[in-house]
Every structure is written in C-alpha cells, then in structure tokens.
Amino acid sequence: MNRPYVICHMLQSIDGKIAGGFFREKETTKLAKIYSEISTNYDGDAIIYGKTTALELFSLTHLNKSSNITYNLTDHVYQKENKKWLVVIDLKGEIAWDSSIYKNRRLQDKNLIVILSEAISNQYLELLKKLNISYLFAGKKEISLKVALEKLYDLCSIKKLLLQGGGITNKFFIEEDLIDELSLVVSPVVSGESNQPNLFEDCKDYLGNVFDLKQSDLLNKSGLYLKYIRK
Template identity: 35%
Template structure:
C-alpha cells in the first residue's frame, strides 16, 4: 500500500522542550514565526497532532456522548467535505470535544478534521463524530498501528505529504514504528530549564511497544536569524 511522505516538523528550545515558559521570550517568538513560515512552505496535504496537543487547541473541551445511539458501521467514515486540506488528530480513547467537522484558527487554512481511532474506541464516540461531520479511520485493535493509519490516509483522502507536529508522544510513536521519513526542527535559542514539559520525542505507555534507539542522518542546516536555526535530518528506518 502507498503511504504519504512524512515529515516531523517541530519547534524546540535548545534543551529539546517543545512547550513551556520559554515561549514568552522574543527570541522564541521569532523562531515560532519562522517555524510557521517553513510549515506553510512545506506544502503538506495534512497536519497531524496527538491527543494532548489537540486538547490544548480545544481548551480541554469535553465530548458529550449519547449512550443510546444505534450501533454504527465498523467501517471507516468519510464525511462530506469540500476542502482539500486536512487536520488529523490521534484520539485512541475517544475524548476530544469537537464542535464541527472543520478546524479553523487564525493564520491557518481551514481544514477538514480526520480522527484516528482504535477498533476498541466506543460506538458512542464514533456516532458523535459522524453526527458533526468528522471523518475517522481505525488503525489497530488496542495499540495504534501507524503504518495502517498512513495507508488509509492516502487511500481514503489522497494525502501524499503529511506533517507530524507534536506532541512528543505521538512524534515518538510514529518514529518508533518507522513511519517518519524526515525530521525538521526549528531550534529557538532559549531554555527555561523546566523538567515537567514535553520533549521532541517521548515514550508513552499508551503507544510505545518496546524501548528502542532511533538514528538520523544529517542533511542540512539553515540560519533563520536572531539565533534560530533549522535542522533537517533523514530518519534511518529499519
């Protein structure tokens, strides 16, 4: 099966942290602007985010499920959609409180929402997504199958180029399963020293199958001004 070309595109502090107080720095803001410009220029068909990151986007809004809905089809669901750009969210538990099938945020293109679920995700949540016009695919029974997810994104939505943009656990999960082709890191010349914030890659009890080591091949470095740099690496996959 054909899969998209996958780039993990991340903004990080010098200590590898991808969120934290350092974003208040003017140097971090400059790096963030450059990160956004690069993300746009990468011209992907879709951006993918993990559950924790999307919770922040949605201000931790909860989903309200109807436990009396009829049983829906076990097949993947492709909602009606006129957009050609996609916002992909991994939500294996089925907890994100969406309000419509389109993701809108100032400075970003409108995007049709696709949610990646597990076969074990509840019928109530699948019915909730169908009701508000959100597409979804299932990828794995009890553990996320990243290869299957990517195959379905290509087959059902013609996604040929995908950016994975955090958080650290979903970055690592796709990396661990040998599904990321390229790493693109914008480094901001800042650090806040915190130990309770996520890093670029983090193992997760929910997703990680086994401890492993991943290697990268350096491709190039671009200076972005005000101390920020862009690092590009090819991922060495098994």
C-alpha cells in the same frame, strides 16, 4: 505499503522541550513566525496531532466515555471541496468535539479526520458524523500507525504528512520508524522544565534511528534550522 511521507516539524528549546515557558521569550516568538512559514512552504496534504496537542490547540475538554460499544466499524470519510486535512489521533474517542472548532483558524482550509481504535461507542461516532468529522479505525484496542497511514494514503490521498506533536505522538512514530524527515527550528533558550514534554517523550529504550543532516541555517543570529533525512 503505500503511506504518506512523514515530516516531523517542530519548534523546540536548546534542551529539546516543545512546550513551556521558553515559548514566551521574544527569541522564540520571532522564530515561531519562521517556523510557521516553513510549515506552509512544505505544502503538506495534512498535519497530524496527538490527543493532548489537539485538546490544547482547540481548547476542548475530555469526554466521559460511554460504555455502549459500537459494532459498526466502517470508516467514514467526509471531504468538503478539495481542502487539505487535519488529522488527530484519539485512541479511545476522548475529545469532546463541538461546532466551535470551525472558528479555529487551523480548520479554515482543512477537513478534520480522527484516528480511532475500535473501542468506541455508537454515540461518539454519531457525534463525529453530526459535526462532519471523518474517522478511520486503526486497531482494536491500540492504534497501528502503519494501518492509519495506509488508510490516510488510500482513502484521503494524503501523500505528504506534517507531524507536529506532541512528544508522545512523535515517540510512537519514531519507534515504528515512520519518520522520513526531521525539520527542527531550535530556539536559543534553555527550558530546564522537567514537567514539559521533549521532542520524543517517554522513550524508555534506545531507539537507534539515524538521520543525515541535509540543511542547517542560522535564524535571527541565534536560532537554528536543522533538516535531517532518514538514512
């Protein structure tokens, strides 16, 4: 199977949290700039987010799902110029996209593509088309990440993909053994917030994935950068 090389690139607390109060600490704020620089230097063809992360980053809301199921299950790819991609996984088509998204700096140099299951209404697909948002189908009721990655490779020429959460999406990738590299910026702050997501959230079984440490750097005297490659 041809698929993108997947790099899970995240900023986390010492105890593995990827959201919450530790982001307000000055130590984390300084490291966030380095995190962004590393992300830029990777020069990936695309960044991929889960639904929850996309809702937070774009300040959008949930959509009331229509019961009018579609029978037109053809992938739709709209690509303006030679821009890179921002990919969002949205199983049931629950994100209420609108034209305001194009004011967001994250989309200034990227085309937007949504990964869907087949349980989607015609109405929702028409909304995506109207907004020039591409979409790919990757399963009937559940999304197959392997199918999604293969389509992203073949239809969008995505060879290098930066996975940037959230914790549930990261978990799905690690469970299917689809993460080739871990790139972690660790803030010297302990979160302790049980209601905030972990790097890999809601894992009930032992995963057993093993990575080799390839790089470790001290950042701002107390932060860390860790790069792991899958064995």
